[in-house]
Amino acid sequence: MTLDRISLETFRNHAATSLEGTGRFNLLVGENGAGKTNILEALSLLAPGRGLRRAALADMAGQDGAGGFGIGASLVPADASGPAAEPVRLGTFTQAAQPGRRHVRIDGSASSAVALGEWLSVGWLTPAMDRLFADSAGARRRYMDRLAVAIDPGHAAHAARFSAALRERNRLLSAERAPEAAWLDGIEAQLARHGALLTEGRARLVAGLTEALAEAPAEPFARPALSHRAGGPLGEKDLLTALHEERAKARRAGRTLTGPHRDELDVVFAAKNVAAAQCSTGEQKAMLIAMTLAHGRLAQQGRASILLLDEVAAHLDPLRRGALFERLAEGSAQIWMTGTEMAAFEAILPQASVWRIAEGRAIPV
Amino acid sequence: MASQEIETLAAALARLPGLGPRSARRAVLYLVKRRENALPALLEALEGVRDTLVECDICGNVDTRNPCGVCSDPRRDARSICVVEDVADLWALDRARLFTGTYHVLGGKLSALDGVRPEDLSIAELLERVGGGGVDEIVLAMNATLEGQTTAHYIAERLEDLPVRVTQLAHGLPVGGELDYLDEGTLAQALRARRPLG
Ligand SMILES: Nc1ncnc2c1ncn2[C@@H]1O[C@H](COP(=O)(O)OP(=O)(O)OP(=O)(O)O)[C@@H](O)[C@H]1O
Numbered sequence: 001m002t003l004d005r006i007s008l009e010t011f012r013n014h015a016a017t018s019l020e021g022t023g024r025f026n027l028l029v030g031e032n033g034a035g036k037t038n039i040l041e042a043l044s045l046l047a048p049g050r051g052l053r054r055a056a057l058a059d060m061a062g063q064d065g066a067g068g069f070g071i072g073a074s075l076v077p078a079d080a081s082g083p084a085a086e087p088v089r090l091g092t093f094t095q096a097a098q099p100g101r102r103h104v105r106i107d108g109s110a111s112s113a114v115a116l117g118e119w120l121s122v123g124w125l126t127p128a129m130d131r132l133f134a135d136s137a138g139a140r141r142r143y144m145d146r147l148a149v150a151i152d153p154g155h156a157a158h159a160a161r162f163s164a165a166l167r168e169r170n171r172l173l174s175a176e177r178a179p180e181a182a183w184l185d186g187i188e189a190q191l192a193r194h195g196a197l198l199t200e201g202r203a204r205l206v207a208g209l210t211e212a213l214a215e216a217p218a219e220p221f222a223r224p225a226l227s228h229r230a231g232g233p234l235g236e237k238d239l240l241t242a243l244h245e246e247r248a249k250a251r252r253a254g255r256t257l258t259g260p261h262r263d264e265l266d267v268v269f270a271a272k273n274v275a276a277a278q279c280s281t282g283e284q285k286a287m288l289i290a291m292t293l294a295h296g297r298l299a300q301q302g303r304a305s306i307l308l309l310d311e312v313a314a315h316l317d318p319l320r321r322g323a324l325f326e327r328l329a330e331g332s333a334q335i336w337m338t339g340t341e342m343a344a345f346e347a348i349l350p351q352a353s354v355w356r357i358a359e360g361r362a363i364p365v
Numbered sequence: 366m367a368s369q370e371i372e373t374l375a376a377a378l379a380r381l382p383g384l385g386p387r388s389a390r391r392a393v394l395y396l397v398k399r400r401e402n403a404l405p406a407l408l409e410a411l412e413g414v415r416d417t418l419v420e421c422d423i424c425g426n427v428d429t430r431n432p433c434g435v436c437s438d439p440r441r442d443a444r445s446i447c448v449v450e451d452v453a454d455l456w457a458l459d460r461a462r463l464f465t466g467t468y469h470v471l472g473g474k475l476s477a478l479d480g481v482r483p484e485d486l487s488i489a490e491l492l493e494r495v496g497g498g499g500v501d502e503i504v505l506a507m508n509a510t511l512e513g514q515t516t517a518h519y520i521a522e523r524l525e526d527l528p529v530r531v532t533q534l535a536h537g538l539p540v541g542g543e544l545d546y547l548d549e550g551t552l553a554q555a556l557r558a559r560r561p562l563g
Pocket residue numbers: 011012013014030031032033034035036037038039059060061062063064340
């Protein structure tokens with residue numbers, strides 16, 4: 001299944017943009033500031049979550065509009081003559097009166113963002129993610145959680161519950177008055193329950209990625225070796241015990257010392273055994289691409305899959321660019337790529353639908 | 366509407382849940398038109414509630430008598446107490462007579478971030494009620510929020526040494542769900558399937 005008949009209304013710099021006649025490969029080409037990434041962001045909102053910029057909904061409404069935006073797309077079955085030939089219409093929008101509230105429509109009926117995940121799995125790689133390996137451990141935990149949620153939506157609830165419980169416990173630990181033991185017990189019970197499931201979800205994700213990565217060729221994209229390093233004991237019971245035992249120390253520190261808020265995602269360039277953060281820009285990009293493709297396969301789960309690749313071609317040498325297109329062609333995801341120059345896409349132009357983006361408009365090429 | 370008094374009334378009504386400035390104006394207009402009948406009747410009803418509204422010494426419910434209608438109802442089973450966060454939760458559970466015992470209103474939930482501590486809730490009063498004897502079962506009906514569940518855990522622990530059975534609403538409740546917003550079917554299901562605290 002692929003997305004087609006895409007429409008953006010007063011979404012960022014797009015007043016009214018529509019994209020029709022999409023294919024497996026879709027290219028958005030245009031100058032800096034034309035509105036290419038904005039289109040990818042709009043597509044990323046056809047999945048649960050906050051989209052590829054993690055921006056506030058209110059910021060997405062076009063500045064020249066009435067406040068509020070709309071995004072629509074049809075999910076078209078590959079076999080247009082089969083029994084399930086009717087396209088599914090997906091839509092999400094906000095309104096001026098409540099610019100921070102996102103509405104979802106599926107085939108015209110009001111629905112929830114979570115329900116979008118029934119139909120579509122959306123993955124992305126953006127230039128902002130280039131910093132992943134050099135960034136803080138917190139950024140890598142967020143990365144793991146976003147990827148885990150795409151596979152299991154329940155992961156989001158555990159992440160939210162865990163961080164709420166963590167804030168409560170840290171407040172009690174840092175208060176002047178010594179916290180009451182029974183109150184800490186109550187909070188720790190929830191920290192342990194949701195924390196254990198949170199860590200477990202991350203570990204499962206990393207194991208799945210590792211498996212998917214092993215199936216892909218080791219060349220020409222640097223193959224990363226991933227490992228999830230837990231920040232506390234695994235399992236609810238052991239985590240609960242550890243939290244109980246660390247109380248005196250945690251009280252002196254004024255914060256929780258053990259648990260999934262200390263988890264790490266370790267990434268190593270497998271062939272050279274070098275930490276990803278120490279690798280070259282191109283090598284880091286190659287590893288990110290490998291991880292993005294592996295996750296795309298892992299997350300598909302029988303759904304339509306789309307992959308948003310913002311400016312990936314630009315940083316790759318011609319050999320790797322060709323290899324990327326080949327790998328993308330082997331998969332089944334619908335691909336959306338952006339670039340400032342047509343030349344970078346020469347190798348796939350014959351199989352691609354192309355739009356030239358300029359000043360918030362899309363012109364088919 | 367020029368008069369200051371009418372504006373004040375409209376502003377006060379606009380703050381009521383479910384209303385807003387537009388509906389408030391319609392309500393004011395209605396009362397002005399029926400100033401002979403509807404207005405005095407409403408005034409009397411409001412005054413009656415204001416003059417008699419009291420918090421029940423036993424359970425914390427808000428009623429026009431003390432002990433409240435629930436606590437003084439002889440058909441109710443005083444051996445079973447359902448603990449709720451707020452009066453709104455009590456009313457939600459009692460709307461359809463789902464629970465045949467009595468209640469205990471905590472007056473909130475534990476929250477370190479909001480500075481709500483155990484002594485800010487009527488937990489000591491609950492322990493006293495149970496300690497006084499004649500109570501077999503405590504049903505913890507806290508909301509399914511993080512704070513609600515922390516509070517349930519806390520109370521269960523404080524009740525540990527007392528001779529009562531402690532059960533909890535079954536978690537058919539949506540995460541982050543507030544009792545007050547649940548329909549009666551869901552509430553009945555949660556009550557029927559209440560389980561011992563794990
Ligand atoms: N809410 C908004 N309303 C109107 N315009 C906006 C809004 N938010 C962002 N923009 C504008 O949208 C324009 C296009 O942004 P976008 O990131 O899509 O460009 P791009 O084509 O990806 O460019 P680049 O090649 O530099 O990455 C920017 O000039 C930005 O100022």
